[in-house]
Amino acid sequence: MPELPEVEVIARGLCATLTGRVISGVEPVDPTRLSEGAATLVPKVLGATVTGVRRRAKVLLVDMVGGATLAFHLKMTGRVVHGPMRPVDRHDRTRFILDDGSLLCFADMRRFGYVCAFGPGGLAGWNFLRRVGPEPLETDPVTLAGRVVSRTGRIKALLLDQTVVAGVGNIYADESLFRAGIHPRTRGHSLGRAGALRLFAHLQEVLLQAIAENGSSIRNYVNASGDAGAFQNSFAVYGRQGLPCAACKTPLAAIKVAGRTSTYCPRCQPEPRP
DNA sequence: AGCGCAACCTGGAAGC
DNA sequence: TGCTTCCAGGTTGCGC
Structure with missing residues (x-):
């Protein structure tokens, strides 16, 4: 995909x-x-x-x-x-x-x-x-953070919403939330400035790393020459439900957020307070 | 505004 | 073996 x-x-x-x-x-x-x-x-x-x-x-x-x-x-x-x-x-x-x-x-x-x-x-x-919203790699994380901190929706849904930020799908949403230590059900306004900034800094980092590794090949993605990418080997959470977290060994969990499977570490990405 | 859900599709995997 | 069911997910559209 x-x-x-x-x-x-x-x-x-x-x-x-x-x-x-x-x-x-x-x-x-x-x-x-x-x-x-x-x-x-x-x-x-x-x-x-x-x-x-x-x-x-x-x-x-x-x-x-x-x-x-x-x-x-x-x-x-x-x-x-x-x-x-x-x-x-x-x-x-x-x-x-x-x-x-x-x-x-x-x-x-x-x-x-x-x-x-x-x-x-x-x-x-x-x-x-x-x-479509701003390009995440061509936009200041401060600007990107400003687009979610006033919202009440779940951060996973906001990341997938193309009018909030462009180009993010299920893989890179889950990977950036893991790197930032944020639970996918956290509400935008409860992230705080610092949390939102951290998230978009990690999003930029994960997108740049994926581009450098020629993208992720799952199912049938290939580049313009028909070659597979390599970033799927770097997934920390996507598609790894039940496997141990690379950081703390806790088994990764999967829940539905915004109708999509969201894989995360219950310990590194703690449940938001209701 | 936010959320859930159906629809669009096909093929691979899992269950019976 | 052969059948059914589930699942994957980007986007739109609808209803609550």
Whole structure:
């Protein structure tokens, strides 16, 4: 499940190999994964030259000469891989043929993800991106802390809320809460300035470490070249229910918060006072 | 505002 | 072996 670090790694990889390439063909293998009909989407990108690839929140953005942009939301199982031309695979959803004969393929087993295209300037009007909160790696922890200390909701829910802070999913929410010693059910306003600052400092640290390790490969994440990441080997809590805490050996516990499984250490992350 | 829950999907794992 | 059920989770939308 690509979160911020995984999408960032994909974007950096694609930026290196895709910049300067021209989109010379589009194969809408599964048109239901397009945000609009192929008849209107394809003309926005066909013949366009790629100027760069970047990430905003968990969305992958391919910019083109003239200001058009191709956007991919990978959701749970989506992947975008650039490589040699090959036959259509079972999970291929949209395929882009480039001027050097290579293939940019959006594949997604579970069909949650989607592709959209925006004409010049159109990206700014995309409601999804307009509502997304600040980038955690490009924002001062003081500013980020200010966005949760006045809220009454559970901190785990706030971290997952893309309008509060962009790009955080279940893995990095759990990992940063563990590092900060904060229970996932703690309310935003009871974190205190110091607690919130500590949390976002740890969030930045864990995101940077995950990017440096090429992201986390669980289920089927791969980067733009099809390679797995390594950060899953560094998980302290995610997916480790029942295993001993690395810090204190207490068995890690799992509870539901905001409808998601939250794994934490009952001793290092004590229950908030009600 | 916050929270719970269903829906969207598929495949792997666990239970019977 | 073969069936059913559960679970994974990003996002939206609905109701309380």
